[in-house]
Amino acid sequence: MRVPEYFGSMVFDDRVMKARLSADVYYSLKKTIDEGEKLDLSVANAVAEAMKEWAVEKGATHFTHWFQPMTGITAEKHDSFITPAPDGRVILEFSGKELIKGEPDASSFPSGGLRATFEARGYTAWDPTSYAFVKGKTLYIPTAFCSYGGEALDKKTPLLRSMEALNRQALRILRCFGNDRVKCVHTCVGPEQEYFLVDAAVYKRRPDLLYTGRTLFGARPPKGQELDDHYFGSIKPRVAAFMEDLDQELWKLGILAKTEHNEVAPAQHELAPIYTTTNLATDHNQLTMELMQTIAARHGMVCLLHEKPFAGVNGSGKHNNWSLATDAGVNLLSPGETPHENAQFLLFLCAVIQAVDNYQDLLRTSVASAGNDHRLGANEAPPAVVSIFLGDELTAVLKSIEAEEPYQGAERTRMKLGVPALPRFLRDTTDRNRTSPFAFTGNKFEFRMLGSANSIACVNIMLNSAVADTLRQFADCLEGAEDLDAAIHALIKDTIRTHKRIIFNGNGYDGAWLREAEKRGLSNLRTTPDCVPCLLEKKNVDMLTGLKVYSKAELESRYEITLENYCKCVSIEALTMVDMSRRDILPAVECYAAQVASAAAAKKSLTPELPCLYETELVRRLSGLTDRIAEQTGALERLMAELQAGSGFAAVSCRIRDEVLPAMGALRAAVDEAETLTASDCWPYPTYGDLLFSV
Ligand code: ADP
Numbered sequence: 001m002r003v004p005e006y007f008g009s010m011v012f013d014d015r016v017m018k019a020r021l022s023a024d025v026y027y028s029l030k031k032t033i034d035e036g037e038k039l040d041l042s043v044a045n046a047v048a049e050a051m052k053e054w055a056v057e058k059g060a061t062h063f064t065h066w067f068q069p070m071t072g073i074t075a076e077k078h079d080s081f082i083t084p085a086p087d088g089r090v091i092l093e094f095s096g097k098e099l100i101k102g103e104p105d106a107s108s109f110p111s112g113g114l115r116a117t118f119e120a121r122g123y124t125a126w127d128p129t130s131y132a133f134v135k136g137k138t139l140y141i142p143t144a145f146c147s148y149g150g151e152a153l154d155k156k157t158p159l160l161r162s163m164e165a166l167n168r169q170a171l172r173i174l175r176c177f178g179n180d181r182v183k184c185v186h187t188c189v190g191p192e193q194e195y196f197l198v199d200a201a202v203y204k205r206r207p208d209l210l211y212t213g214r215t216l217f218g219a220r221p222p223k224g225q226e227l228d229d230h231y232f233g234s235i236k237p238r239v240a241a242f243m244e245d246l247d248q249e250l251w252k253l254g255i256l257a258k259t260e261h262n263e264v265a266p267a268q269h270e271l272a273p274i275y276t277t278t279n280l281a282t283d284h285n286q287l288t289m290e291l292m293q294t295i296a297a298r299h300g301m302v303c304l305l306h307e308k309p310f311a312g313v314n315g316s317g318k319h320n321n322w323s324l325a326t327d328a329g330v331n332l333l334s335p336g337e338t339p340h341e342n343a344q345f346l347l348f349l350c351a352v353i354q355a356v357d358n359y360q361d362l363l364r365t366s367v368a369s370a371g372n373d374h375r376l377g378a379n380e381a382p383p384a385v386v387s388i389f390l391g392d393e394l395t396a397v398l399k400s401i402e403a404e405e406p407y408q409g410a411e412r413t414r415m416k417l418g419v420p421a422l423p424r425f426l427r428d429t430t431d432r433n434r435t436s437p438f439a440f441t442g443n444k445f446e447f448r449m450l451g452s453a454n455s456i457a458c459v460n461i462m463l464n465s466a467v468a469d470t471l472r473q474f475a476d477c478l479e480g481a482e483d484l485d486a487a488i489h490a491l492i493k494d495t496i497r498t499h500k501r502i503i504f505n506g507n508g509y510d511g512a513w514l515r516e517a518e519k520r521g522l523s524n525l526r527t528t529p530d531c532v533p534c535l536l537e538k539k540n541v542d543m544l545t546g547l548k549v550y551s552k553a554e555l556e557s558r559y560e561i562t563l564e565n566y567c568k569c570v571s572i573e574a575l576t577m578v579d580m581s582r583r584d585i586l587p588a589v590e591c592y593a594a595q596v597a598s599a600a601a602a603k604k605s606l607t608p609e610l611p612c613l614y615e616t617e618l619v620r621r622l623s624g625l626t627d628r629i630a631e632q633t634g635a636l637e638r639l640m641a642e643l644q645a646g647s648g649f650a651a652v653s654c655r656i657r658d659e660v661l662p663a664m665g666a667l668r669a670a671v672d673e674a675e676t677l678t679a680s681d682c683w684p685y686p687t688y689g690d691l692l693f694s695v
């Protein structure tokens with residue numbers, strides 16, 4: 001079958017709705033989707049019936065409310081359509097009520113104290129802005145997940161709220177520019193997703209990968225990514241077969257998988273979809289990550305989504321390409337043809353600049369996790385400092401506005417002053433800075449701090465909210481203005497002057513930049529425990545509650561959950577190290593040392609005058625290492641026992657950062673050294689070389 005024939009074939013999308021719903025029902029549903037109008041039960045019943053009929057034709061026997069709890073992955077509980085009929089047989093039924101609302105027992109999902117255990121029930125509510133789909137034998141209904149009191153227990157609810165907040169404020173700005181036609185403004189996202197593929201048989205022999213998703217030990221292989229021979233290299237047949245399969249499954253679900261290529265590290269790859277509305281992009285990215293894992297298994301491989309599966313080679317990130325668009329498809333981050341359009345563009349651009357400067361901490365925090373802490377600032381990843389890359393041309397434009405000087409741009413720039421001193425310019429598509437965490441790339445911003453395993457919801461919640469907050473201030477200022485042009489000009493100028501410290505066009509990986517950033521007063525939140533407290537800082541709470549994106553209680557719960565998750569992840573890693581060290585590594589090194597010692601003894605008994613220098617020295621070094629490994633394993637074990645007795649995730653997370661992670665590093669260093677001295681057939685695990693070149 002050709003791609004256009006099966007693309008979206010498993011999605012209950014607009015096409016299917018139009019074909020299967022009566023005109024009345026279709027238009028009421030459309031109103032709900034486009035304008036958020038409440039759906040009445042008779043319409044819901046008709047939609048549910050049509051959905052069920054369609055899903056059963058696609059082979060579905062069950063339905064599920066699909067949601068995104070604060071675990072970072074998605075959750076589902078399957079109910080079959082069967083209902084007993086009076087004659088003892090069954091019929092397949094699905095009501096509007098079942099479509100609209102579900103009541104999963106939610107007591108085991110993290111709630112950060114939002115839901116007292118006696119009130120374990122949460123409910124899921126259909127999100128009609130994201131299409132239902134069939135996967136396997138189940139009809140999936142995208143839903144929001146809330147507590148009985150209405151507090152959001154998921155990532156989708158705040159995301160939808162942030163999109164609405166941005167919509168409201170962006171419309172106010174457009175109205176100031178005299179634009180009355182636009183009905184709504186939404187954000188679009190195209191997330192580029194990196195991942196590793198390793199052979200399943202090799203993977204299964206590594207307890208660290210099994211339990212934690214990353215290698216906790218492993219000496220550097222002789223060859224890593226030094227030659228850059230993997231990046232964009234030809235794709236191996238097994239990986240190509242996986243990608244082909246993955247594309248097909250994604251396309252059936254209406255996911256616009258577009259680009260597949262090899263990444264920098266051996267065994268690392270990337271998939272980029274074509275951008276779409278943020279809500280949908282978030283659902284799609286979750287599905288993509290899930291399908292990557294199930295399809296890899298079909299091909300005898302494992303897909304690693306961890307941010308840093310291997311030390312010493314690149315980690316995996318995700319790039320959140322973000323823009324603002326009107327319902328007519330006009331990109332508000334695209335420089336225009338006329339000075340008037342450019343003034344509007346510059347205003348939105350300045351809104352992003354101010355938003356990113358004011359809420360650097362929230363943006364950084366939205367990607368904070370134990371896994372991503374290994375990546376930010378490491379090989380190839382952007383530093384933990386947030387800054388914006390604008391490129392030379394735009395920066396020059398902003399400078400000229402600030403200095404009240406006519407813009408002397410590049411030659412190809414058509415310079416014309418329209419609105420007082422606001423220049424006319426062509427957009428610069430040539431600048432590409434790969435080291436900036438937040439780069440303007442012609443008509444969109446690319447936020448590159450996300451870890452490969454992060455849900456993109458969190459980042460977009462914060463970004464949308466921060467920009468909405470700024471646009472709100474801008475609108476307040478412009479709506480009352482007597483001379484609009486002058487007010488716009490002053491606003492842009494003022495924003496540049498106040499927030500230019502966040503703009504940095506140089507090399508973000510350079511140590512000098514960190515010093516410069518500190519001088520500029522930019523925040524540098526290096527680890528998750530450093531980040532999370534900012535969720536409860538007054539300026540952030542005021543902004544997020546003011547826009548009704550989060551309530552105070554919801555923020556407190558995110559604070560709890562993020563720290564709890566950090567503590568648990570690292571604790572599991574530490575305990576895994578202790579276990580591997582005690583039960584496999586120490587015995588292996590010991591065994592090899594004994595082999596060498598007995599070989600030397602045997603040689604000496606035969607020829608007493610043999611010096612056996614090699615054996616003697618090796619045994620001495622191995623024995624030194626086993627002592628070190630045993631000591632460090634013991635130290636780590638005691639530390640973990642102490643922490644488990646302690647309480648309060650905030651305090652524990654700081655001890656993990658300051659004591660546990662360094663102890664893990666010390667243990668690893670000793671083990672990795674032992675690995676390089678131990679015969680390969682004695683070593684209990686596949687090596688880095690085995691893993692990185694396993695496919
Ligand atoms: P890169 O050079 O980083 O690979 P691309 O131009 O290939 O960048 O685009 C990367 C991603 O950006 C893709 O997912 C693409 O769909 C997305 N993208 C392109 N234009 C926009 C836009 N206006 N808004 C949001 N995302 C976009």
Ligand code: MG
Nearest residue numbers: 192319321446
């Ligand atoms: Mg990119």
